[in-house]
Amino acid sequence: MPQAANDHSLCYTQFRPIHTVNAMVLIHPAQSPLLPDAELWSDEPPLESERHLQQILLLLASLGWWWRDRPDAPDGGRHDFYMAGNLTIYFNPNQLKNQDFRGPDFFVVLDTDDRERKSWVVWQENYQFPNLIIELLSDSTATVDRVDKKKIYQNTFQTPEYFWFDPHGLEFKGFRLQASGRYRAIAKTARGWRWSEQLQLYLGVEDKKLRFFTPAGERVPAPAEAAIAERNRAETAYRQLRQAEAKARAAQSQAEQERLRAEQAEAREAAERQRAEQERQRAEQERQRAEQLLAQLQALGVQPELDLDAD
Secondary structure: OOOOOOOOOOEEEEEOOOOOOOOOOEEEEHHHEEOOOOOOOOOOOOOOOHHHHHHHHHHHHHHHHHHHHOOOOOHHOOEEEEEEOOOHHHOHHHHHHOOOOOOOEEEEEOOOOOOOOOEHHHHOOOOOOEEEEEEEEOOOOOHHHHHHHHHHHHHHHHHOOEEEEOOOOOOOOEEEEEEOOOOEEEOOOOOOOEEEEEEEOOOOOOOOOOEEEEEOOOOOOHHHHHHHHHHHHHHHHHHHHHOOOHHHHHHHHHHHHHHHHHHHHHHHHHHHHHHHHHHHHHHHHHHHHHHHHHHHHHOOOOOOOOOOOOO
C-alpha cells in the first residue's frame, strides 16, 4: 500500500528552498522543520474525464517518443529529463498535512535523470522545479488553474513556461516567465500554435487534442501513430516497388515485342531481297538463253529481227 504523505515515522532531512508564495510557503532553512528523506507516494485524485486521461497519455507518449525513442533521435535519444502526468510535486512541509494542492496534470523537468519516481519531491531532487507545466482545465479546476496555480507556478516554482488547455472547450493559453519574475502570455502563430523555448517545440490544438509540433511544423506522433505512419510508408514503398517492377516488366515486354517486330521486319526484308535476287538471276538466265539462241540462228545464216536489249 502507498505510504501516507503525513506519516511522521519517516526519516527526515533539513529542507533548503528559498522561494515563497502567499498560499504555499517554502520555509527558510533556519525556520524549516525536518522533512521526510524517504520516498513519498503521489496522492492525486482521479482525473475529471476519460478525455483528460487520454490527453495526458498522448503528451507523455509523443514527447517520450520524440526525445528518447524515435529511431532517428540524436545521439540515440536523450535521457536527461523527467516527465510525468497527474503526479504529486512535494515542495512544502505543510503540503504533507493537507490536500489543498494538486499536482500538475503534466510537467517536464530538464537536466535530471530519466527514471521512475513515485512522486516529485523537490528537496530530494536538488531543489529542481518543473521547466514546463501543462494543466488541463475542467469545470471544477478551471479557476484554480487560471489563478491560484498560475501564481504558485510563477512565484514559488518559478516554472519558465506554463500552459493550460481545456480538452472539452479547447481553450488554450501559454505563459513564459520574464526577467521580472512575472508571466507574460506567449503569442500564438497564424496556426494558433505557441512556441515552447523549454521543449524547442510548438504546442497547438489539432483534432481537439493538444499536440507537439516540430520547428518545421510537423506533428510529433505518439508511438502508435509513428508505427502506423511507418507501416503506411512501408506499404506505400512496397506498392511503389511493385508498380515499378510492373512498369519494368511492361517496358521489357514492349522492348521484346519491338525486338520481335524488328526481327520480323528484317526477315521480310531479307525475303524480299532474296526474291529480288532470284528474279534477277532468272532474268539473267533468260537473257543468256536468248543470246545463245541468237548465236545459233546466226550460225545457220538466219538473221532474226530481234532486239535483245528490248524490255
